[in-house]
Amino acid sequence: MKKFYIAKSRRLRSTPFSSRIESQGLTAYTTYNHMLLPAGFEGLEKEYFHLKENVQVWDVAAERQVQITGKDSAKLVQLITCRNLTKSKIGRCYYAPIVDEQGKMINDPIILKLNENKWWISLADSDVGLYAKGLVSGLKLQAEVSEPDVNILAVQGPKSFKLMEKVLGQKINELKFFGFDYFDFKESKYFVARSGWSKQGGYEIYIENREAGLKLYDELFLAGKEFNVRPGCPNLIERIESGLLSCGNDFDNGDNPYECGFDQYIDIKSDINYLGKEALVKISKEGVKRKLMGVKIDLDKIEITEEKPLQNGKSLVGHLRSAVYSPHFKKVVGIAMIKKEYWDKKTAFELEINGRKCKGSVCDLPLV
Amino acid sequence: MKKFYIAKSRRLRSTPFSSRIESQGLTAYTTYNHMLLPAGFEGLEKEYFHLKENVQVWDVAAERQVQITGKDSAKLVQLITCRNLTKSKIGRCYYAPIVDEQGKMINDPIILKLNENKWWISLADSDVGLYAKGLVSGLKLQAEVSEPDVNILAVQGPKSFKLMEKVLGQKINELKFFGFDYFDFKESKYFVARSGWSKQGGYEIYIENREAGLKLYDELFLAGKEFNVRPGCPNLIERIESGLLSCGNDFDNGDNPYECGFDQYIDIKSDINYLGKEALVKISKEGVKRKLMGVKIDLDKIEITEEKPLQNGKSLVGHLRSAVYSPHFKKVVGIAMIKKEYWDKKTAFELEINGRKCKGSVCDLPLV
Numbered sequence: 001m002k003k004f005y006i007a008k009s010r011r012l013r014s015t016p017f018s019s020r021i022e023s024q025g026l027t028a029y030t031t032y033n034h035m036l037l038p039a040g041f042e043g044l045e046k047e048y049f050h051l052k053e054n055v056q057v058w059d060v061a062a063e064r065q066v067q068i069t070g071k072d073s074a075k076l077v078q079l080i081t082c083r084n085l086t087k088s089k090i091g092r093c094y095y096a097p098i099v100d101e102q103g104k105m106i107n108d109p110i111i112l113k114l115n116e117n118k119w120w121i122s123l124a125d126s127d128v129g130l131y132a133k134g135l136v137s138g139l140k141l142q143a144e145v146s147e148p149d150v151n152i153l154a155v156q157g158p159k160s161f162k163l164m165e166k167v168l169g170q171k172i173n174e175l176k177f178f179g180f181d182y183f184d185f186k187e188s189k190y191f192v193a194r195s196g197w198s199k200q201g202g203y204e205i206y207i208e209n210r211e212a213g214l215k216l217y218d219e220l221f222l223a224g225k226e227f228n229v230r231p232g233c234p235n236l237i238e239r240i241e242s243g244l245l246s247c248g249n250d251f252d253n254g255d256n257p258y259e260c261g262f263d264q265y266i267d268i269k270s271d272i273n274y275l276g277k278e279a280l281v282k283i284s285k286e287g288v289k290r291k292l293m294g295v296k297i298d299l300d301k302i303e304i305t306e307e308k309p310l311q312n313g314k315s316l317v318g319h320l321r322s323a324v325y326s327p328h329f330k331k332v333v334g335i336a337m338i339k340k341e342y343w344d345k346k347t348a349f350e351l352e353i354n355g356r357k358c359k360g361s362v363c364d365l366p367l368v
Numbered sequence: 369m370k371k372f373y374i375a376k377s378r379r380l381r382s383t384p385f386s387s388r389i390e391s392q393g394l395t396a397y398t399t400y401n402h403m404l405l406p407a408g409f410e411g412l413e414k415e416y417f418h419l420k421e422n423v424q425v426w427d428v429a430a431e432r433q434v435q436i437t438g439k440d441s442a443k444l445v446q447l448i449t450c451r452n453l454t455k456s457k458i459g460r461c462y463y464a465p466i467v468d469e470q471g472k473m474i475n476d477p478i479i480l481k482l483n484e485n486k487w488w489i490s491l492a493d494s495d496v497g498l499y500a501k502g503l504v505s506g507l508k509l510q511a512e513v514s515e516p517d518v519n520i521l522a523v524q525g526p527k528s529f530k531l532m533e534k535v536l537g538q539k540i541n542e543l544k545f546f547g548f549d550y551f552d553f554k555e556s557k558y559f560v561a562r563s564g565w566s567k568q569g570g571y572e573i574y575i576e577n578r579e580a581g582l583k584l585y586d587e588l589f590l591a592g593k594e595f596n597v598r599p600g601c602p603n604l605i606e607r608i609e610s611g612l613l614s615c616g617n618d619f620d621n622g623d624n625p626y627e628c629g630f631d632q633y634i635d636i637k638s639d640i641n642y643l644g645k646e647a648l649v650k651i652s653k654e655g656v657k658r659k660l661m662g663v664k665i666d667l668d669k670i671e672i673t674e675e676k677p678l679q680n681g682k683s684l685v686g687h688l689r690s691a692v693y694s695p696h697f698k699k700v701v702g703i704a705m706i707k708k709e710y711w712d713k714k715t716a717f718e719l720e721i722n723g724r725k726c727k728g729s730v731c732d733l734p735l736v
Contacts, residue, residue, distance in 0.1 A: 006372050014673050126498065127495035137503060306382050
């Protein structure tokens with residue numbers, strides 16, 4: 001597929017780490033929340049194998065935070081997600097679908113509870129801050145919505161634990177999955193969560209001070225030499241195999257959270273109040289007619305820029321939304337919205353790519 | 369400056385015209401409203417001179433529409449803009465700042481009134497639809513917010529009038545600036561506004577049917593041969609010289625509409641109700657301490673990816689936000705947020721670019 005350059009401008013915001021990562025072999029960017037997000041270095045497969053065996057530092061500052069503070073902040077945060085946050089704890093992360101009043105997906109962020117009146121919504125790619133601002137104004141809530149200058153560095157991969165221990169001390173080992181706390185490095189404190197957009201283990205460091213962030217960035221690469229550290233970015237192969245969904249790729253505002261398989265994050269039984277609850281109750285009663293599933297396709301390469309129909313003869317099986325060649329499966333793997341009558345795992349389908357027909361089959365998520 | 373590829377995916381949506389324009393010499397993309405926006409062909413200066421003398425067809429589908437319908441649609445549209453739309457007319461376009469409750473800029477769209485209960489907000493780059501959805505839910509308004517599959521083709525340049533007359537007939541000549549109407553081509557009707565993001569004259573065609581859109585696209589290039597038509601895109605040189613502001617580049621959610629020079633689009637005197645009115649009344653009384661102005665800089669090239677401080681000795685004059693080399697002025701021209709004490713046109717400043725100091729001066733907008 002023909003390649004195109006990205007035209008940079010102030011509107012596609014740089015991150016505190018852009019100039020460093022650009023000098024470390026970056027080749028491609030995507031954009032995310034009006035910000036540059038590194039998207040390629042030495043090649044997708046090389047990066048995939050390296051991530052699964054070593055440790056990478058990712059500039060994921062584009063995962064912007066919507067900060068909600070004030071007396072009504074908990075009420076507002078609950079209002080925009082179908083996940084029950086009533087029993088949420090300070091110092092914990094919550095993966096939570098954000099839905100609109102029609103029960104359709106707006107975002108799938110991690111929500112961090114800093115204290116009863118301070119929350120961060122760590123975003124996928126949409127302006128949830130504007131949704132929150134509309135609600136604050138409409139409901140006259142006592143809540144402030146802002147985008148603080150918080151820039152995330154992810155440290156991902158099996159050797160991330162050793163690297164972070166070396167840099168931030170043994171205390172980091174006490175951090176449980178989806179917990180967060182502050183850790184010291186030299187004269188600064190760093191907000192660290194045990195999270196990240198891979199299934200290879202690791203941390204996300206929420207950098208609140210740019211200068212301190214750059215010091216830590218450099219230290220991670222210095223201290224990381226013995227762990228074969230490299231700059232990296234969310235890896236398409238790893239995330240599809242692991243079944244990590246991508247907002248805008250695998251689902252969008254046309255889909256509801258049941259269709260995305262988010263059932264465990266939807267509370268329609270308790271008396272919590274959120275937008276879209278009525279719609280989700282109705283959907284739950286009726287049952288969904290399609291859902292996101294994995295697929296395997298007999299191809300050795302693919303590039304998906306729009307959804308592709310999957311056919312079984314003349315019948316539509318569903319739509320392929322993300323796909324990539326997997327060196328593990330030695331074929332293309334993907335994520336597709338599959339119609340209910342084809343949820344049976346053995347379902348075979350045909351797909352046309354660049355005028356060429358090929359075959360594939362439906363499977364569960366995650367693929368590995 | 370080092371160049372990077374754009375990593376395509378479904379999330380950065382293609383347009384109905386992507387495959388055509390990619391085969392017509394496209395070299396670079398930017399993204400805008402979660403969509404690909406063509407950003408370069410044969411070179412900025414060549415495209416600039418061509419646009420000023422001929423006619424170009426632009427794929428600006430990324431100027432997405434927020435459609436507002438329903439009984440409360442007029443109320444909702446007025447609620448999000450400080451421009452008085454009380455006397456707005458069906459068939460007319462209105463350039464209108466969208467502000468939040470703090471009176472800060474969210475977007476600067478063109479608002480089109482299709483009828484009393486149907487409006488399109490033709491967006492710059494932010495999810496105004498989510499802001500509107502929050503308000504609809506919060507205020508329990510009878511309004512529906514959606515993003516219809518409307519994809520804009522802009523036909524820009526002095527020969528756009530002849531080309532559009534040739535394709536859509538003489539009736540197009542009756543269309544006044546910022547008016548819109550339906551026009552026929554073969555079996556289809558096309559929604560055309562006399563508008564566009566250049567000062568070289570032209571139209572924007574709001575394509576509501578993809579197939580019909582592609583037919584018109586091809587016809588514009590076929591019929592346009594005699595007018596030296598070329599594919600193009602918003603031109604950085606032309607738009608800065610013309611003083612056309614870019615949301616996200618020249619201003620953002622930290623700026624208010626007075627600072628952007630939008631005074632004529634701010635109504636604080638009548639009794640209309642909109643968010644941010646109280647804040648804007650206060651700002652108006654106090655007067656702004658900075659505003660967007662033009663600048664000229666003694667350089668023969670520049671690339672701006674973040675705002676740059678402008679100094680007068682040890683004093684800060686303001687911040688440069690967009691800039692480009694202008695073949696007309698034979699120096700760099702730009703748009704900068706300038707502090708009040710430096711609004712005097714003769715103010716000289718220094719600027720450091722890549723470690724090199726250079727000089728410039730403040731001037732009015734537009735530059736030409």
